[in-house]
Amino acid sequence: MSPATSSRWCPTPEQLMILEELYRSGIRTPNASQIQHITTHLSFYGRIEGKNVFYWFQNHKARERQKLRRKLGKQLQQQHQLYHHHHQPNHSQLKHHLLHYFDSRASSPLQQFSCFSPVRFLPQGGQSENAPQQMMNHTWKVNIPESRAEIGKSLMGMYGRDWIMMMDAAAAPPPSPSCCASRPPLKTLQLFPITATNLKEECNSDSSNKHLSCNTTINN
Amino acid sequence: MSPATSSRWCPTPEQLMILEELYRSGIRTPNASQIQHITTHLSFYGRIEGKNVFYWFQNHKARERQKLRRKLGKQLQQQHQLYHHHHQPNHSQLKHHLLHYFDSRASSPLQQFSCFSPVRFLPQGGQSENAPQQMMNHTWKVNIPESRAEIGKSLMGMYGRDWIMMMDAAAAPPPSPSCCASRPPLKTLQLFPITATNLKEECNSDSSNKHLSCNTTINN
DNA sequence: GCAAATTAATGATTTATTCAAG
């Protein structure tokens, strides 16, 4: 029960706020670099690891989706029994269409190709171009001969397209590992100069079929 | 299309054979150490990475399961319409029971607790106790201060319980990276002195309910 | 007020499904 023995990550309010803001700004499936940066940044507010960020986005996306799914289901059902009793336009399918909003590939195409752009917040200034080699974001085919002992804790994310490898960003143990350490708000505000492409979250029924038609025509 | 650019791993026959043998011997969900060892060993027969091993077991387990599922489904259905036409004993549930064979936690309990035992094959002799620190299998809370540049390619397996981190075992580039490089059989035979606990693969219908009862009574 | 007991949230794992190379 001691905070050091706590088996799972307990996000501080600041961490949570930032994560949610990033999510709102369009990030759904951060890749290795993004996770690394986010983790580094958030580690300032408390202990955190890459996997926590990874999981958080995965869970949050899934749960927002299911929330929306439920809401839409109820809504459509209601609408249905109010108006036309027959001639059903296949609700589940419509729901399915709408839910494409949450697909990481479908949403925010910008974030798929620019590695760092969505996470422009590093408090140490925006010199993210100065230390690119720390990320080794290009290949996982290098031969590291023997220095096994100093691997980092690293992440295999069967995610971003290739397996992400990154050190745990939360190297510095924060002085107050317990939750709810309310720090000064800091630079949280300059975090999101992001061209939020297509978010909208509480999606309102329309304009989603374009997505789908695009998707469905691709395969088969 | 060139072997260096090939987008996905193409297992050599030897690699495949060994993997299947390991699978038959009871391994379903190898943990970090096991993946590491397997990868190291298999890398002798051709280029391979930890994630390949990881994926292979995942896919193989899933597909054996679905194969069995289909077979059982057909079989039961057939039996059903041959004999008693009514009084159905809930087939889907029975299938569900049988499929517990494939659950990594349910099967081969030995492999869950002994890290190295199922993979006792290291060709360099069984001195696996001499270099334990290369695996860092105890904690993911160490601080690696700055040596980011020499991370390995590492794996985050949201698998064994904690995130596995391991170097890619296939450090040495094999002379013939193309598939189907038939090497001499080598020590493939001394690989499996494993106490195969409960395998049986082509499971024959009975004896599976114990599993389930054990599982269901635990939670709730 | 305050713990024990319940319930709700959510972090972490595992399984199922889908995509796409060959």
Next chain:
DNA sequence: CTTGAATAAATCATTAATTTGC
């Protein structure tokens, strides 16, 4: 058509809210 790779869905498990009886 097979199967390696990737993603989404379902599930498990632990922590936080909340309720309840005292």
